[in-house]
Amino acid sequence: MPIVQFAPFASLVQPAFWHELTSLKIDVLRLSDEALPITGYYTLGRSITDRETGSEIVLGCNLSVGPESFHKSSQPPSGAFPAKGHFKNFNTIEDFKAADKTALFNQETERMWESIVTTRDTSSLNSFILITYADLKKYKYYYWFAFPSFVAKPAWEIDELGWKLANEDLSHDSACFLLTSIHAQLRATPLPFFLVRAGVEIAPIESYASFFANVPPAEQTIGFVDPSASPTNPGWPLRNLLAYMRAIYPATTGELRILCWRDADVPAALAGWKSRVGIVHTAPPADAAAAVARPSAVGWEKTPQGKLAPRVADLAPMMDPVRLANQAV
Amino acid sequence: MHAIQQQYWSVREYLSPVLKESKFKEHGRITPEEFVAAGDFLTYKFGVWTWEKGDPSKLKDYLPADKQYLLTRGVPCLRRATSLAYTDADEDAERLLSFGDSTGADEWVETHAGRKSNMDAANPGQIDDIPDLDGPADDALAQGVGALALGADAAAETPDLDDIPDMEEDGLEEGEDEATAAPKATPGVIDASQVEVANGNLLQVRTYDVMITYDKYYQTPRIWLIGYDENRTPLTPPQIFQDISADHALKTVTIEAFPHSASLQAASVHPCKHASVMKKVIERMNTSVVEEQLAQRKSPSASASSKDKKKWFGRKVSGAGKDDKGKEDKGEEEEVEGMRVDFYLVVFLKFIASIVPTIEVDSTASF
Numbered sequence: 218m219p220i221v222q223f224a225p226f227a228s229l230v231q232p233a234f235w236h237e238l239t240s241l242k243i244d245v246l247r248l249s250d251e252a253l254p255i256t257g258y259y260t261l262g263r264s265i266t267d268r269e270t271g272s273e274i275v276l277g278c279n280l281s282v283g284p285e286s287f288h289k290s291s292q293p294p295s296g297a298f299p300a301k302g303h304f305k306n307f308n309t310i311e312d313f314k315a316a317d318k319t320a321l322f323n324q325e326t327e328r329m330w331e332s333i334v335t336t337r338d339t340s341s342l343n344s345f346i347l348i349t350y351a352d353l354k355k356y357k358y359y360y361w362f363a364f365p366s367f368v369a370k371p372a373w374e375i376d377e378l379g380w381k382l383a384n385e386d387l388s389h390d391s392a393c394f395l396l397t398s399i400h401a402q403l404r405a406t407p408l409p410f411f412l413v414r415a416g417v418e419i420a421p422i423e424s425y426a427s428f429f430a431n432v433p434p435a436e437q438t439i440g441f442v443d444p445s446a447s448p449t450n451p452g453w454p455l456r457n458l459l460a461y462m463r464a465i466y467p468a469t470t471g472e473l474r475i476l477c478w479r480d481a482d483v484p485a486a487l488a489g490w491k492s493r494v495g496i497v498h499t500a501p502p503a504d505a506a507a508a509v510a511r512p513s514a515v516g517w518e519k520t521p522q523g524k525l526a527p528r529v530a531d532l533a534p535m536m537d538p539v540r541l542a543n544q545a546v
Numbered sequence: 547m548h549a550i551q552q553q554y555w556s557v558r559e560y561l562s563p564v565l566k567e568s569k570f571k572e573h574g575r576i577t578p579e580e581f582v583a584a585g586d587f588l589t590y591k592f593g594v595w596t597w598e599k600g601d602p603s604k605l606k607d608y609l610p611a612d613k614q615y616l617l618t619r620g621v622p623c624l625r626r627a628t629s630l631a632y633t634d635a636d637e638d639a640e641r642l643l644s645f646g647d648s649t650g651a652d653e654w655v656e657t658h659a660g661r662k663s664n665m666d667a668a669n670p671g672q673i674d675d676i677p678d679l680d681g682p683a684d685d686a687l688a689q690g691v692g693a694l695a696l697g698a699d700a701a702a703e704t705p706d707l708d709d710i711p712d713m714e715e716d717g718l719e720e721g722e723d724e725a726t727a728a729p730k731a732t733p734g735v736i737d738a739s740q741v742e743v744a745n746g747n748l749l750q751v752r753t754y755d756v757m758i759t760y761d762k763y764y765q766t767p768r769i770w771l772i773g774y775d776e777n778r779t780p781l782t783p784p785q786i787f788q789d790i791s792a793d794h795a796l797k798t799v800t801i802e803a804f805p806h807s808a809s810l811q812a813a814s815v816h817p818c819k820h821a822s823v824m825k826k827v828i829e830r831m832n833t834s835v836v837e838e839q840l841a842q843r844k845s846p847s848a849s850a851s852s853k854d855k856k857k858w859f860g861r862k863v864s865g866a867g868k869d870d871k872g873k874e875d876k877g878e879e880e881e882v883e884g885m886r887v888d889f890y891l892v893v894f895l896k897f898i899a900s901i902v903p904t905i906e907v908d909s910t911a912s913f
Binding site: 227456532 | 549593619622724727751772778807810906
């Protein structure tokens with residue numbers, strides 16, 4: 218059976234974020250390079266039909282940060298789900314280069330694992346790290362995101378059917394009813410991760426034991442808001458969700474029915490639903506000690522060239538007053 | 547010079563009075579209240595649009611504090627507008643498009659319908675800097691040549707990771723992770739072979755954040771664009787100009803300070819001609835709407851489908867919580883009112899879509 222491959226998060230930094238960082242650096246942080254809490258957010262995966270070729274083009278699996286990311290109490294935009302992270306701005310490029318990234322990463326994964334094992338809280342499953350160096354004189358911002366994700370050993374596999382469209386998975390009427398009903402409930406109470414049982418009730422993941430107490434395994438579904446729109450790859454959040462399920466409920470999670478929720482709006486026709494369903498399996502780990510230990514994690518964002526290296530946002534064309542003056546006609 | 551000009555514009559906007567009475571059918575201009583009503587309709591009907599507060603220090607007091615401007619994020623842009631340059635060969639390829647009306651009274655002609663993209667690696671369609679008008683002619687020529695050379699460099703202008711030598715870290719993660727989806731050559735393209743080749747062998751899916759503000763001086767909405775390339779790096783102004791149709795790129799679209807942020811710069815379509823264009827479009831649509839409403843009154847037993855359409859134009863936003871049922875009934879009894887102002891922004895987006903043909907701002911096409 219093929220191994221489940223997850224579409225990694227891709228960072229999207231709004232230019233306004235850099236503007237906010239600039240003023241924060243000058244007015245508040247100054248020379249401090251303390252780690253600060255930060256909030257990013259992601260939305261449902263989107264795809265678009267190319268009008269010329271008629272093919273479906275999938276847009277990226279993005280986690281974005283904007284100017285409001287620095288404010289602790291900010292509300293995510295409507296339809297978006299928050300992801301908490303830690304942000305560290307370095308004063309010099311040398312510090313940025315020399316930063317102990319492994320230690321930062323381990324610290325974050327340790328924190329995530331703690332919250333899974335002790336508090337059983339799903340809110341830290343989408344944690345991320347952002348390190349930056351701002352070259353304010355040249356309007357250049359060096360940055361590197363990490364989206365830590367626990368590696369399952371052995372890996373999750375999906376059965377031969379792969380990720381099917383949710384409306385094909387069920388009979389016509391029930392699919393329509395089920396999906397519309399989930400849509401309405403998620404709109405009322407947005408949950409990044411949720412459980413679905415027959416009768417179309419949804420509940421937070423934290424209530425797994427009681428909610429599925431009398432439900433046969435075949436009727437249990439675990440759903441998550443999927444920032445990926447790729448037909449073959451579920452989004453990154455699922456990975457930590459599966460790690461969470463394995464860690465807390467090892468006995469009952471050898472086989473799981475997963476719903477990748479991708480519908481922001483109720484489509485006009487039944488065929489328009491984009492959510493996907495798949496059944497994933499995993500085998501018990503080889504030795505019992507490994508089952509309770511913190512799994513290793515991956516997640517530093519790669520550059521477009523596929524290298525593990527930081528990225529640069531060059532905002533001089535949009536910020537440098539001299540270049541703006543040249544641009545003006 | 548530019549700074550002085552911007553200062554002048556902001557003073558002029560500050561001094562100009564807020565439009566009080568509705569003039570949208572006569573002049574194509576709208577009042578702030580109508581902007582809010584049309585914005586409510588847009589956000590209600592098309593969930594991708596949201597109202598934003600903006601920077602509190604830049605609050606415009608003639609708009610509600612929580613409805614300062616409209617925003618939609620991540621609008622895809624599959625091709626460069628420069629690839630749509632028209633050629634005589636496909637002059638005849640016209641197609642009639644009908645928007646929202648089954649009678650065929652309001653058909654639009656889409657020219658060059660079956661046209662293929664003419665852009666390839668050899669013709670990347672760079673829009674060069676505009677040579678200065680003042681200065682001797684040969685100077686301008688030299689500058690033009692210089693700009694061409696710059697144009698060739700523009701590809702290399704995208705962030706150059708050589709700036710950070712030795713930053714690649716090999717030891718950070720052990721080995722390849724089998725459960726990470728391999729990055730595709732083009733982010734997110736399902737089947738690269740089916741998709742037209744836009745530049746080299748990559749389809750460059752850019753995304754845009756699109757904002758609509760209310761311009762008090764011109765009394766029209768105004769559109770703002772912030773773009774990202776396929777690697778989510780902010781676009782430079784020349785790159786943004788590639789997505790604007792050649793008729794407008796060098797004339798009406800400029801990079802300016804975004805009015806609801808202290809420091810942000812964005813590309814904007816200058817609104818000086820918006821009112822007159824909107825007036826024309828509205829007149830055309832209005833005639834057909836009025837006709838339809840008249841026909842509706844004559845034959846109350848009109849087919850259900852055309853009744854639906856009629857409602858579309860005649861209805862007040864139910865999201866705004868106004869007395870929409872009562873008003874509609876009254877409207878049918880009293881007089882034919884034509885297109886409602888709520889529809890203004892939907893029409894506006896269709897007009898903007900002609901300026902930025904490859905940016906899919908017009909999510910409303912499906913109605």
